Amino acid sequence: MEFNEILERVQDVFRDVLENEDIVLTSQTTANDVEDWDSLNHIQLVVAIEKDFKIRFTSHEIQSWKNVGKMVDCIVKKKA
Amino acid sequence: MISFKELKKNLKKESSALPALKVALLGDVTTQFLAVSVMGMGFERNYNITLFEAEFNQIERQVLDPTSDLHDFGATYTIVFQSTHKLLEKYSMMHPDAQVLLANDRLDFIRTICGSVKGRIIYYNYPEIEDTVFGSYANKVEASFTFQLRKLNFELMELAQEIPNLFICDISGLQNKFGRDVMFNSSIYISTEMVLSLDILPYVASRTLDVICAVEGKFKKCLILDLDNTVWGGVVGDDGWENVQVGHGLGIGTAFTEFQQWVRKLKNRGIIIAVCSKNDEDKARSPFEKNPEMVLKMDDIAVFIANWETKVDNIRHIQSILNIGFDSIVFLDDNPFERNIVRENVRDITVPELPEDPAEYLEYLYSLNLFETASHSTTDADRTLQYQVESKRASIMKSFTDEADFLKSLNMVSEVKKFDSFNTSRVAQLSQRSNQFNLRTIRYTEAELGSIVEDDYYATFAFTLEDKFGDNGLICVIILKTLDSDTLFIDTWFMSCRVLKRGMENFTLETIVNYAKENGFKRIIGEYLPTAKNKMTENHYTKLGFILIDGAESEQFELSVDDCQIGEHFINKH
Structure with a gap:
């Protein structure tokens, strides 16, 4: 799957979980840029993305992403 | 979920x-x-x-x-x-x-x-x-x-x-x-x-x-069952009582045997089991009466309705006999169409979405935990018998034109006792179950009742009622609290709906008034605290001759001990 295709799907998950249709994600987006993306919602997002892509992240991965781009990279690798 | x-x-x-x-x-x-x-x-x-x-x-x-x-x-x-x-x-x-x-x-x-x-x-x-x-x-x-x-x-x-x-x-x-x-x-x-x-x-x-x-008193009391493909496999009207699938020999009979065993355990725990089936009544009864593989017998069923009316009407009828809320009833039917009609027309009833394969019924039902309870006593198991007696009593009543004659013919006897080591668990249980005929809906645990009994400011009464058809067990509870040397307050008055219209209210009031007289009280105060479910007791105290107290913060009623008139009843004290 392509990076952009995954980014778009991740964006859909974010909109769904955080109930905000205005969310626009880019590679550079961080938790500070998105309203309501706190540490607890982060868990909900992680679990929702895992379900959507049928993958499992390691605990190290969950804690390591600096921005959305790194998260998408991680998914690209798992779906390769 | x-x-x-x-x-x-x-x-x-x-x-x-x-x-x-x-x-x-x-x-x-x-x-x-x-x-x-x-x-x-x-x-x-x-x-x-x-x-x-x-x-x-x-x-x-x-x-x-x-x-x-x-x-x-x-x-x-x-x-x-x-x-x-x-x-x-x-x-x-x-x-x-x-x-x-x-x-x-x-x-x-x-x-x-x-x-x-x-x-x-x-x-x-x-x-x-x-x-x-x-x-x-x-x-x-x-x-x-x-x-x-x-x-x-x-x-x-x-x-x-x-x-x-x-x-x-x-x-x-x-x-x-x-x-x-x-x-x-x-x-x-x-x-x-x-x-x-x-x-x-x-x-x-x-x-x-x-x-x-x-x-909090919200739990399931009754399970209503469809028959064909819910209690047994196949259609009894087509296949005959010998050939419905139940037991270890026929088809997927094991699934239905185990399902029936589960229902029987619920019945023994005190859940009322009723049947609501679109069938000719004799055909619907025949497996219960004749098929030796059936775990459930007619004795296990409190109300048995099999006819060609709609299930909605039949369920309403069952509810009126049992006199319990729809929110305490679970209806099981294999047919999604019937389930939807019932769900849409009977508010608050629980209708689980049974899986298509009967082999999966039980594991699915286990996952729902439908029958949580907060109390258990050994008399729970008698409940089915009590409701069977109640439907018998209802049919006898039709043969009397005069209500007083009917009540006299019942030979009713009530035993009145303080809360004691035997009845306290039952009182606590009724305190949690009782929603409709409950004036203040204060729920007491066994421990709380224990300390009330020890407290000199309180007097407690537990009533049973027996008649020629059988023993209803504990059916009414009164807790009186001394407010001052002249005044008694009815802290708790709840009754089982099974004994409505039997004169029990008058007998209970007589007991309260006698206690008041013996102990020198001049007035009795009752209070009605409305809930979503106890509307039937709204006029309870005025019907008994209490006068609404003006200006009280809640609906309080007063009765003068010396002047009161107690209504007629035909209940003898044991």
Whole structure:
């Protein structure tokens, strides 16, 4: 799957979980840029993305992403 | 099951009109998501939960310090979630000689919690973690974690029997049902110290609210069954009573045998079983009467309705005989069409979406935990008989034109007793079950009733009623409180709806007035506190001759002991 295709799907998950249709994600987006993306919602997002892509992240991965781009990279690798 | 996301959404919905409930949550792991789930599930069950969430891992301080926020909050229910993870951590750091004391040590602490926390305690038991340090041999080693953990879960059940205000929420049972890999997500745990997965949280919250609702008096009392392809395989009208699938020989008969065994256990526990089937009545009865493989017999069924009317009408009819709320009725039918019609037309009834394959009925029904209860007594099992007698009584009544003649013919006898060691558990149970004929709906536990009996300011009366058809058991409870030397207050008056229109109200009032006279009281005050369910008692006191007190904050009524007229009744005191 392509990076952009995954980014778009991740964006859909974010909109769904955080109930905000205005969310626009880019590679550079961080938790500070998105309203309501706190540490607890982060868990909900992680679990929702895992379900959507049928993958499992390691605990190290969950804690390591600096921005959305790194998260998408991680998914690209798992779906390769 | 509703998702965590939906539960979270419920928190934004308007809930201020719902009955308020104060709940405290103490955990030794991260509990924010559990808190959200419990509040969200509270909304699903029509409660507005105000939740006090103790800070992370503060159970001991919150419980032991009498000035803590927990004690200030004054919760009606305190949920205590001590996780298996933390217990395992504690075990692992213990000196090996002390490990054998792990369960006892924890039980002592739980006793301390029960002694210090007011209100009811809902304690989560321990889903197992098998550390495989001893392998299966752990079963032979008392100091193994497996041994100590299972002992702890077992002893918790013993403790719950001993302490009436302690309720165990069986999340270990949830893990047995769904498996550890659904219950627990390792990577999320490592990142957050959260030991319950997002997928299992709604179930945990649901089981928690099941306990709360049961204690609050909301629970299921009756199971209505369709017959063809629900109780047995096949269609009795086409296949005949010999050929319906039940028992180990025919087709998928085993599935129906086991389903019937489950229904029979519910009946023995006190759930009323009724039948509602589109069939000719004689055909519908024939398997019960003739097929030796049937586990359920006619004796197990309190109300049996088989005809070609709509199920909606028949269910309404069953409800009117039993005189219980639709919200306490579960209806099982294999036909999705019938289920939908019933669901759409009978408000508040529970209609589970049975799986297509009857082999899956039981495991699906287990997952719903429909029949949570907050009490149990051995007389529960007599309930079916009582309702059977009630339908007999109803048909005899039609043969009398004069109501007084009918009542006289019943030869009614009532035994009136103070609360004692025998009847107190039954009184407590009725106090939780009784919704409709209940003037103030104050729920008492066994322990609370015990202290009322000891208190000289209170007088207690438990009434039974027996007639020529049988014994109804305990059917009415009165608690009187002395307000001053002239005035008695009716703190509690509730009655079983089974004995309505039998003159029991008059007999009860006579008992109260006699007690007042003997003890020199001049007036009796009654109070009506409206709930969603007790509208039938709205005019109870005025019907008995009480006068509404003007200007009181609530609906209070007064009766002068010397001038009162007590209505006619035909009940003899035992």
